Amino acid sequence: MSAVGxxxxxxxxxxxxxxxxxxxxxxxxxxxxxxxxxxxxxDLDPARSKRxxxxxxxxxxxxxxxxxDRGWPDPDYAQSKRGAVYDTYFQQLKDRExxxxxxxxxxxxLAAASAPHPGEKEHDSGCRCARLSRxxxxxxxxxxxxxxxxxxxxxAAITVNDGHYxxxxxxxARELGDFIVRRADGVFAYQLAVSVDDMLMGVxxxxxxxxxxxxxxxxxxxxxxxxxxAPDYCHCPLLTGGAGKLSKRLGSLSTQVLRQEYRPxxxxxxxxxxxxxxxxxxxxxxxxxxxxxxxxxIAKGDVPLHEE
Ligand code: GLU
Numbered sequence: 001m002s003a004v005g006x007x008x009x010x011x012x013x014x015x016x017x018x019x020x021x022x023x024x025x026x027x028x029x030x031x032x033x034x035x036x037x038x039x040x041x042x043d044l045d046p047a048r049s050k051r052x053x054x055x056x057x058x059x060x061x062x063x064x065x066x067x068x069d070r071g072w073p074d075p076d077y078a079q080s081k082r083g084a085v086y087d088t089y090f091q092q093l094k095d096r097e098x099x100x101x102x103x104x105x106x107x108x109x110l111a112a113a114s115a116p117h118p119g120e121k122e123h124d125s126g127c128r129c130a131r132l133s134r135x136x137x138x139x140x141x142x143x144x145x146x147x148x149x150x151x152x153x154x155x156a157a158i159t160v161n162d163g164h165y166x167x168x169x170x171x172x173a174r175e176l177g178d179f180i181v182r183r184a185d186g187v188f189a190y191q192l193a194v195s196v197d198d199m200l201m202g203v204x205x206x207x208x209x210x211x212x213x214x215x216x217x218x219x220x221x222x223x224x225x226x227x228x229x230a231p232d233y234c235h236c237p238l239l240t241g242g243a244g245k246l247s248k249r250l251g252s253l254s255t256q257v258l259r260q261e262y263r264p265x266x267x268x269x270x271x272x273x274x275x276x277x278x279x280x281x282x283x284x285x286x287x288x289x290x291x292x293x294x295x296x297x298i299a300k301g302d303v304p305l306h307e308e
Contacts, residue, residue, distance in 0.1 A: 005030025005205045006038040007061065007068065008194070010114060011053035012045070014254035015060050017305070018209070018239040021271050024286060025236045025298070026207035027066040028277075032293040038201050039071030043080045044193055045114055054078075060255040064264050065286040077201075079193050086188040089196050089226055090181060093151065098225070099181055101147030102129040103140060115190050117211050126177060149182040151191075151222075158217035163234030164295050165210065170217040179218065195219045199228035210235035234295065237275060240302045274303045 005026055009019065030037050039058070043049035058072060075081040093099045104127045130150070132140070141147070155173035162168050170176075181192040198206060198219070206216075213235045220230040258267060265283035272289055273281035276299045 003030055003033035003035025003204050004038060004202045005033075005035050005207060006040055006198070006201065006203050007066075007071075008040045008042050008197075008208070009057050010042040010045075010048070011050055011057055012048040012114070013053060014056055014256050016254055017258070017267075017271070020060070020064065020255065020267065021239050021275060021303070022207070022209045022236055023061060023066055024064065024268065024271055025275070026205075027286065028289055028293045029205055029207045029234060029295075031287075031290050033205070035205065036070070037066075037068040038203060039068040039077060040197055040201065041072040041078045041080075042115075042190075042194070043078055044187060044190065046080065046187070048114065049080065056256065060259070063255075063259060064268060079188075079197065082193070082197070083186075083188065085200065086193055086196055090149070090188065090192065092226065093181065094149075099149045099151050100130060100132075101137060101141060102127060102150045102180075103145060103147050103184075104129060115194070115212055116215060130178060146184045146186070148180050148184040150178040151181045153178050153218070154221050158221050160213075160216040160220055160233050162213065162216070163232055164298065165213065165235055165300065168213055168216065170214065172218050172221065176214075176218070191215060191218055191222065195222035196226070198231055199223045199226060203231045205234065206231045207234045207236060209238050211238060237299050238302045239274070240304050274305065275299055276303075 007023055007026060009015065009023070015023075027037060039061070041054050041057075043054060054072065061068070071077040090099070129147070130152070153173040153176060155171065157169050157171050159167050159169040172179075179191055180189045182188050194215075195218075197203075213233075216233045216235075220233075223230045263283065265285055268286050268289070269278065269283040270281045272278035272284060276297050277289060277293065278284065
């Protein structure tokens with residue numbers, strides 16, 4: 001089976017160097033395997049997603065020399081246009097009583113449509129809605145206040161064999177609690193959408209920042225529960241701000257600004273050196289890194305941006 005990789009950015013802002021590192025590694029991993037690249041726009045949250053950012057992201061990837069074979073702007077690859085697809089799988093979970101409605105305000109507060117990044121508290125210690133009787137639930141459902149829908153987290157040790165960090169085991173019920181698959185406003189949540197999409201789009205390689213490693217067991221479980229085959233997960237180090245002035249400046253620079261000051265080969269060369277892929281930060285085209293690409297060269301710890 002040939003490899004299928006993906007770019008899956010959320011268009012809630014301009015990309016910065018950290019995003020570019022994850023995109024570069026996802027692309028190199030896929031192309032080094034001779035695979036096909038998919039570009040999916042994760043614009044689930046209508047309040048945070050903007051077309052201008054989506055267009056800028058596509059343009060930044062092209063500028064960097066990272067191409068894709070199918071995907072955005074084809075609406076089949078925009079999560080905001082895929083509600084009917086998610087609904088089919090949501091109904092399956094509902095029919096199997098794997099999800100329950102939740103009227104707690106906490107569920108309303110949780111962003112859920114966005115991927116959980118560091119510093120965002122995810123643990124759900126359980127609420128009364130999980131324990132309502134069928135009758136109590138029916139009464140509340142008829143009451144008209146729309147609920148969020150939560151998935152009963154599996155109480156089992158789930159292991160993901162991460163291609164870069166090795167075996168990662170998690171018991172989602174004990175470590176994270178139940179999680180939202182559909183918000184009260186009807187928007188489907190990140191965990192459901194990403195699992196359904198990776199499954200239906202035939203993705204076999206998920207390469208992304210290691211802050212999402214803790215989502216991988218739930219996604220693997222969801223895909224297998226929905227009858228699919230989970231992809232291989234390969235998380236990558238994150239870029240962190242260094243101490244120096246330039247580092248801070250570079251780290252926070254959006255690609256919009258970066259592109260005025262640097263050539264794409266300079267950015268790729270810098271990123272490749274920072275993560276351990278290249279011995280020097282000499283300018284290099286992304287495609288020229290394909291032959292020498294190996295996860296063994298890539299740092300495990302987060303990568304600080306340092307002074308020039
Ligand atoms: N769209 C998510 C983000 O930008 C990434 C989701 C994923 O790679 O699974 O944080």
